[in-house]
Amino acid sequence: MSAPTVYDVAGQAGVSIATVSRVYRAPDSVRARTRERVLEAARELGYVPSGNARGLASRNTRVLGLCFPDYADPDAEDADGDYGDAELMLYSDEIIRGMERAARRHGYALLIAASLAEGPKSLVADVAGRVDGFAVLARTVPTEELEVISRRLPVVMLAGPREDAPLDHLDHVEVANFDGELALTRHLIADHGLQRLAFVGSSEYSPDGEARFRGFQAAHLEAGLPVPARPDVRAALTQGDGRRAVSELLDRGGEMPGAVVFANDQMAVGALSELSRRGVRVPEDLAVAGFDGIPLGRLVTPALTTVRQPMRRLGEEAVELLVARLEDREREPESRVLPVSVIRRSSCGCTPRNGTPPNGASVTQS
Amino acid sequence: MSAPTVYDVAGQAGVSIATVSRVYRAPDSVRARTRERVLEAARELGYVPSGNARGLASRNTRVLGLCFPDYADPDAEDADGDYGDAELMLYSDEIIRGMERAARRHGYALLIAASLAEGPKSLVADVAGRVDGFAVLARTVPTEELEVISRRLPVVMLAGPREDAPLDHLDHVEVANFDGELALTRHLIADHGLQRLAFVGSSEYSPDGEARFRGFQAAHLEAGLPVPARPDVRAALTQGDGRRAVSELLDRGGEMPGAVVFANDQMAVGALSELSRRGVRVPEDLAVAGFDGIPLGRLVTPALTTVRQPMRRLGEEAVELLVARLEDREREPESRVLPVSVIRRSSCGCTPRNGTPPNGASVTQS
DNA sequence: ACAGAGTATGTATGCGCTTACAGACCTTCT
DNA sequence: AGAAGGTCTGTAAGCGCATACATACTCTGT
Numbered sequence: 058m059s060a061p062t063v064y065d066v067a068g069q070a071g072v073s074i075a076t077v078s079r080v081y082r083a084p085d086s087v088r089a090r091t092r093e094r095v096l097e098a099a100r101e102l103g104y105v106p107s108g109n110a111r112g113l114a115s116r117n118t119r120v121l122g123l124c125f126p127d128y129a130d131p132d133a134e135d136a137d138g139d140y141g142d143a144e145l146m147l148y149s150d151e152i153i154r155g156m157e158r159a160a161r162r163h164g165y166a167l168l169i170a171a172s173l174a175e176g177p178k179s180l181v182a183d184v185a186g187r188v189d190g191f192a193v194l195a196r197t198v199p200t201e202e203l204e205v206i207s208r209r210l211p212v213v214m215l216a217g218p219r220e221d222a223p224l225d226h227l228d229h230v231e232v233a234n235f236d237g238e239l240a241l242t243r244h245l246i247a248d249h250g251l252q253r254l255a256f257v258g259s260s261e262y263s264p265d266g267e268a269r270f271r272g273f274q275a276a277h278l279e280a281g282l283p284v285p286a287r288p289d290v291r292a293a294l295t296q297g298d299g300r301r302a303v304s305e306l307l308d309r310g311g312e313m314p315g316a317v318v319f320a321n322d323q324m325a326v327g328a329l330s331e332l333s334r335r336g337v338r339v340p341e342d343l344a345v346a347g348f349d350g351i352p353l354g355r356l357v358t359p360a361l362t363t364v365r366q367p368m369r370r371l372g373e374e375a376v377e378l379l380v381a382r383l384e385d386r387e388r389e390p391e392s393r394v395l396p397v398s399v400i401r402r403s404s405c406g407c408t409p410r411n412g413t414p415p416n417g418a419s420v421t422q423s
Numbered sequence: 424m425s426a427p428t429v430y431d432v433a434g435q436a437g438v439s440i441a442t443v444s445r446v447y448r449a450p451d452s453v454r455a456r457t458r459e460r461v462l463e464a465a466r467e468l469g470y471v472p473s474g475n476a477r478g479l480a481s482r483n484t485r486v487l488g489l490c491f492p493d494y495a496d497p498d499a500e501d502a503d504g505d506y507g508d509a510e511l512m513l514y515s516d517e518i519i520r521g522m523e524r525a526a527r528r529h530g531y532a533l534l535i536a537a538s539l540a541e542g543p544k545s546l547v548a549d550v551a552g553r554v555d556g557f558a559v560l561a562r563t564v565p566t567e568e569l570e571v572i573s574r575r576l577p578v579v580m581l582a583g584p585r586e587d588a589p590l591d592h593l594d595h596v597e598v599a600n601f602d603g604e605l606a607l608t609r610h611l612i613a614d615h616g617l618q619r620l621a622f623v624g625s626s627e628y629s630p631d632g633e634a635r636f637r638g639f640q641a642a643h644l645e646a647g648l649p650v651p652a653r654p655d656v657r658a659a660l661t662q663g664d665g666r667r668a669v670s671e672l673l674d675r676g677g678e679m680p681g682a683v684v685f686a687n688d689q690m691a692v693g694a695l696s697e698l699s700r701r702g703v704r705v706p707e708d709l710a711v712a713g714f715d716g717i718p719l720g721r722l723v724t725p726a727l728t729t730v731r732q733p734m735r736r737l738g739e740e741a742v743e744l745l746v747a748r749l750e751d752r753e754r755e756p757e758s759r760v761l762p763v764s765v766i767r768r769s770s771c772g773c774t775p776r777n778g779t780p781p782n783g784a785s786v787t788q789s
Numbered sequence: 790a791c792a793g794a795g796t797a798t799g800t801a802t803g804c805g806c807t808t809a810c811a812g813a814c815c816t817t818c819t
Numbered sequence: 820a821g822a823a824g825g826t827c828t829g830t831a832a833g834c835g836c837a838t839a840c841a842t843a844c845t846c847t848g849t
Contacts, residue, residue, distance in 0.1 A: 060575045062805055073829045078807060088827060103574040108553030109478035110805030113834045118475060120534065120553065127524070150516045157537055158493070166536050166550065168486065171523055184532065187474030187486065208469040209426045352718060428835055439799045444837060454797060476835030479804045 061102040069098035081106055120168050121160045121379055122184040122191030123372075124198060125149040127171035148349075148368055149194070152215065155372025156192065163380050165189070172197055181206060190383055192375040195264070200224060211382040213375045218264040219392045228378040229392040230371055234265050234348075237364035237397035238272030239279075241346055242318060244399060246280045249406045251315040251344060257302045257328075258288030259320045266294075266320040269348055273318055289314075292324060299324030300331040307335070316344035316405070322351045322363055329357055329404065340406040350400060359403035367395050427468040435464035447472055486534050487526045487745055488550040488557030489738075490564060491515040493537035514715075514734055515560070518581065521738025522558065529746050531555070538563055547572060556749055558741040561630070566590060577748040579741045584630040585758045594744040595758040596737055600631050600714075603730035603763035604638030605645075607712055608684060610765060612646045615772045617681040617710060623668045623694075624654030625686045632660075632686040635714055639684055655680075658690060665690030666697040673701070681710060682771070688713035688720045688729055695723055695770065706772040716766060725769035733761050 063074040070077070072095060079087050080095045087095070098104075112118040125148075153169055160167045168188055172180045181198045184191055185206045193203065195217025203212060204223045213228040214220055220227055245251045256273050259266040270288055277284045290305055292298035299319060306317065319325035325347030332339055339345050339359055347354060350365030374393050382388060401407040429440040436443070438461060445453050446461045453461070464470075478484040491514075519535055526533045534554055538546045547564045550557055551572045559569065561583025569578060570589045579594040580586055586593055611617045622639050625632040636654055643650045656671055658664035665685060672683065685691040691713030698705055705711050705725055713720060716731030740759055748754060767773040 060805095064805080074806080075808080075830080076828060078805095079828085082807075086827075091827080100571065103571045105548050105551050105572055105575055107479070107805055108549075109475045109484060110834090111552070111807075112475035113473070113479050113836085114805075114807040116807095116834065118553075119549075150520065153519065153535075154516065157535055161537060166534055166553070168532055168534050169519070169523055170532050171527065182471050183474075185471045186477070187484075187532065205466065205469045206471055209471055352722075356722060426835095430835080440836075441800080441838080442798060444835095445798085448837070452797075457797080473835050476804090477837075479806085480835075480837040482804065482837095 060107075061104045062107070063104075065102055066095060066098045066104050069102060070095045118187060118189050119165050120188045121156065121165045121376060122168045122170070122188035123153060123156055123193075123375075124181055124184055124191060125152065125169070125171055125194040126197045151368035152192075152194070152372040152375075155369035156376050157372075159373040159376035163376065165376075165380075185210060190379040192372075192379065203227075211379050211386075213378045213382075215371055215375055216265060218268065226390050228382060228390055230374045230378065230395065231265075231392075232366045232371065232395045233397050234268035235272040235275070237366075237399065238269040238318070238348065239275045240272075240399050241348070241362070241364050242273050242276030243279065244401065245316050245318070245344060245346065245405060246276060246282070249316075249344060252282065253312065253314045253316075255289040255306055255314040255317045256285065257290045257292060257299070257306070257317060257319045257324060259291060259294050259324075261291065263294075263320075269320055288320075294321045294323055296323050296327030296330075299327030303328035303331050307337070314343070316340075316346065318346045318348075320348060322347035322349040322354045322361060325361055325363070325404075326353055326357050329359070329361070333358075339404055344406055345404040354400075355402070362402045362405035362407065363400050364397050365400050366397050370395055426473075427470045428473070429470075431468055432461060432464045432470050435468060436461045484553060484555050485531055486554045487522065487531045487742060488534040488536070488554035489519065489522055489559075489741075490536055490538060490547055490550055490557060491518065491560040492563045517734035518558075518560070518738040518741075521735035522742050523738075525739040525742035529742065531742075531746075551576060556745040558738075558745065569593075577745050577752075579744045579748075581737055581741055582631060584634065592756050594748060594756055596740045596744065596761065597631075597758075598732045598737065598761045599763050600634035601638040601641070603732075603765065604635040604684070604714065605641045606638075606765050607714070607728070607730050608639050608642030609645065610767065611682050611684070611710060611712065611771060612642060612648070615682075615710060618648065619678060619680045619682075621655040621672055621680040621683045622651065623656045623658060623665070623672070623683060623685045623690060625657060625660050625690075627657065629660075629686075635686055654686075660687045660689055662689050662693030662696075665693030669694035669697050673703070679709070682706075682712065683709060684712045686714060688715040688717045688727060691727055691729070691770075692719055692723055695725070695727070699724075705770055710772055711770040720766075721768070728768045728771035728773065729766050730763050731766050732763050736761055 063077045067074045067077045072091060076087060076091060077095055077099075080092050084092060108118070149171070153167070157167045168184060168191075170180055170184050181193070181202055188210070190211035190213075192213045192215050194215050200223070206212065207224065207227055211228070213230060214224070216231050218231065219225070219229045242254065245254060254273070254277075256270055258270050261267060274284050290302045292302040302324060303317060307313070317328065319328060325345055329339060329345060332343065332345070337343055345361065347361050347363040350363050354361035354363050374395065378391060378393070381391075429443045433440045433443045438457060442453060442457060443461055443465075446458050450458060474484070515537070519533070523533045534550060534557075536546055536550050547559070547568055554576070556577035556579075558579045558581050560581050566589070572578065573590065573593055577594070579596065580590070582597050584597065585591070585595045608620065611620060620639070622636055624636050627633060640650050656668045658668040668690060669683060673679070683694065685694060691711055695705060695711060698709065698711070703709055711727065713727050713729040716729050720727035720729050740761065744757060744759070747757075
């Protein structure tokens with residue numbers, strides 16, 4: 058009843074287990090007739106090689122991993138009880154797809170594991186024990202744990218800035234947050250003649266958010282406008298907080314800005330709905346822009362101007378880096394920055410062409 | 424340099440390897456002081472238990488798998504060169520998410536592998552060798568291969584009809600294709616007063632497509648209308664073919680139908696664009712409906728009336744079935760049918776409420 | 790202080806495979 | 820025909836861990 062092994066197949070085919078093994082690992086090294094006999098026996102017995110045993114013996118798994126946070130925007134969740142939030146198609150789905158394709162191309166399978174905030178620490182270790190290398194979405198895993206694990210196998214960090222010591226030996230892929238926000242803000246200033254812009258940032262510990270804010274600053278610098286010292290408001294990256302942030306901004310009094318730039322799309326979407334509730338017209342009274350390029354951004358009214366991140370490529374690059382390091386453990390740690398593109402839609406005042414969605418100018422990496 | 428093992432940790436902590444193993448597998452069976460010493464040693468050494476060794480010794484992997492076709496609609500691809508097609512959020516992404524969550528809940532990780540059409544046969548075997556059980560999207564894997572593998576570990580079939588021998592021992596989850604199309608068609612007939620409906624099906628070897636067509640037939644039967652014997656057109660499930668199919672339908676001459684029901688959303692979306700090109704107004708001149716509930720369907724103009732499949736639940740159910748069978752290999756093969764819901768949008772003549780998307784009546788399983 | 794019961798740890802084996810290495814078998818050429 | 824040189828196959832030794840079983844230890848009660 059128990060699963061057949063090499064021994065069973067070997068017995069059935071009248072060869073040694075080494076030959077059976079070779080039939081699978083190096084078919085050409087076995088004479089055709091012998092090979093046929095083995096294959097026939099395997100088929101008869103329903104033999105499937107054990108990945109575990111193989112991995113143990115050859116000390117590699119041919120599996121790559123991905124750890125990502127189970128990031129479900131709670132505000133988005135209850136806004137749409139059933140499965141409608143599927144449309145959000147978060148980050149991770151795209152990254153998974155990218156990684157899966159690239160991994161397969163290189164002969165690896167992909168193991169994925171989302172970590173809840175409250176989950177057991179062991180998750181990463183669990184993954185780490187089963188793969189040849191893996192990617193981690195920034196801030197998914199405590200530094201200390203990563204440090205230990207990354208001593209043993211290749212780890213690449215996705216998004217976020219390049220890590221400092223003790224994780225500075227990790228490979229790393231991120232998108233051009235700075236450049237993207239710079240280009241977006243430049244568009245608002247130069248093409249729409251906006252002068253007074255507000256920025257809604259997230260936690261100052263969110264490196265992506267900070268990088269975007271610096272891009273925002275740089276555009277002011279470039280245009281000769283006064284450079285804001287800090288975001289006008291900080292909030293969590295959810296729709297609910299976007300709503301609250303824009304409220305605060307409006308209630309604060311003083312001169313109303315011509316545009317609000319949000320650190321991500323979720324917030325911007327929340328803000329749009331709040332603005333609509335208040336009767337503030339977008340983009341006539343106030344232009345709005347986000348960052349990420351989530352599909353939802355195209356659905357809202359007005360459609361959201363934003364910066365699209367190439368998440369799938371992020372996954373692909375991660376695999377390339379892992380594979381490269383697997384081949385040469387000594388190579389220098391590498392950090393790649395992927396270009397992003399500004400998507401001009403209605404919320405900034407642009408009128409998109411009809412039909413296929415407009416693509417903004419591409420911004421190349423620095 | 425090589426990764427530390429139980430032996431290293433045991434040495435460092437001054438205990439036997441059995442104790443080290445127990446610290447991880449059954450912490451309570453080790454005295455607290457000893458445990459601390461071991462954990463400390465492990466930390467120092469950067470020890471991570473080898474999943475392979477563990478799996479080999481305990482003969483289970485604590486990993487579940489999913490094989491799915493790398494289904495990228497080629498027409499959708501070139502329609503939108505870069506990553507815009509991400510919005511399509513195919514089936515598999517949702518299933519993956521559902522499976523991942525459910526798997527994690529049960530303490531399993533998820534291994535995913537997409538198979539290209541031209542890929543090597545070995546893919547499934549590859550997955551099969553590394554997991555305790557796995558799910559397969561219908562028609563991803565040749566019957567013969569599945570037969571062999573399913574003799575060795577639990578396999579659940581996703582979508583498609585329940586398999587006949589020799590695969591009739593597999594567990595199986597599908598959605599209520601028949602019921603969904605019946606409800607949708609009933610809506611067109613009863614609520615919109617349409618009498619002459621056309622159906623664009625896919626290959627007659629696509630069991631889902633055929634089930635949907637039977638639902639379409641049943642609605643005619645119910646309404647006392649002549650029951651169509653076969654789909655008016657058959658086409659591949661892509662946007663391009665949807666476009667071609669509707670062209671053929673219109674060019675065919677004769678009485679123009681009041682509605683066209685497509686076997687899936689992709690085709691319907693392609694058709695909408697072709698109809699718009701030809702100046703046929705939807706839904707005034709012709710109502711259109713799809714099946715699947717892809718997010719894109721909400722983006723197109725007019726928004727597509729369709730039947731939403733609970734893909735995420737499909738994944739969850741798959742895991743439940745796998746786990747159940749892992750616990751009791753002898754249980755009866757089970758086949759679950761998930762309920763679907765009709766989504767009424769503009770393409771059939773309904774005017775959706777504003778704000779949150781309308782949810783059609785829910786259709787319970789037969 | 791000692792038996793007895795219970796608990797904590799160690800010993801030894803095997804999980805199913807890969808992979809040197811060695812040995813058997815075939816060629817082919819002189 | 821015999822030897823040299825290939826080619827193919829077998830032998831044997833782990834890979835890192837879990838676990839049954841044996842053993843040493845701890846604690847209780849008297």
